[in-house]
Amino acid sequence: MWESMPEGGAYWDKELLRMQKLKGQRALVTGASSGIGKAIAIEMARAGADVVVNYLYGDDVANAVADEIRGHGVRAIAHRADVSREADVVPMFERMEAELGGIDILVNNAGLQKDADFHDMTMEQWNTVIGVNLTGQFLCSREAIRAFRRQGLRPEISKALGKIVCISSVHEVIPWAGHVNYAASKGGVMLMMKSIAQEYASMRIRCNSICPGAIRTPINQGAWETEESYNALMKLVPYKRIGEPDDISKAAVWLASDDSDYVTGASIFVDGGMLLYPGFENGG
């Protein structure tokens, strides 16, 4: 059964353009040249934010995303950096400060999988996934918090000193055989996010996660590209449709805006009910 996201966007489009909830804010989205990160970068721009489009591969694609963002009347920079390398991350934040004057919103989105049976998993597979998915989020969060503290509060722009949105996964709680490195990285993101939130709440820095279920992007193409694989996937999704990148980008804009000002340390599951033990939906 193939279904697409219902076209319910007209009301949201008008509201977003009218409200410009992120006007005057500067957002960095990592891994923003594809999938969920691209959708978030564009949605942030539509809400009025200037955006740094971080990417690792493909100058053309990243520049095209930055062009699309500029079409919304805000500033955009495409910046190549490997988020797992401190020597790449620090200069990315320095450039953002020099060209956009600072940062208000960090979206830790860059992530990857290197799947293997656990008994065959190599150090390279383990270290790469932990390096990008967890250490990358640590490095970017640390640089963002340093910047938030230097900059000070701008109450006319936001009630918070800064906002961090971590893209985690349902696999921060659901164990995942054959993907132990990935599940471990996302479990790590959960307690990193909550500990950052606890450490900096009194400074009005908010830190939250979005935990996607199955979203239609390149990372999991094998799970949705054929009718057979899609139908198998739907056994895990009570809402009986795959998620689209825009399901995540709307939640990210909300978490970055003052509409969620009293929310910090939360994992928000955007998963069509994947966490509801679908194996029990007919009584188990």
Ligand code: NAD
């Ligand atoms: P994607 O592969 O389209 O996006 C990941 C992006 O991260 C890519 O653009 C990739 O180039 C970039 N990236 C990888 N390593 C990097 C590095 N070292 N430095 C900078 N960028 C790097 O897949 P996606 O589904 O859009 O994934 C985005 C995030 O969402 C990931 O953190 C992923 O774990 C998470 N997620 C996705 C799903 C899903 O179903 N698609 C579900 C749960 C969580």
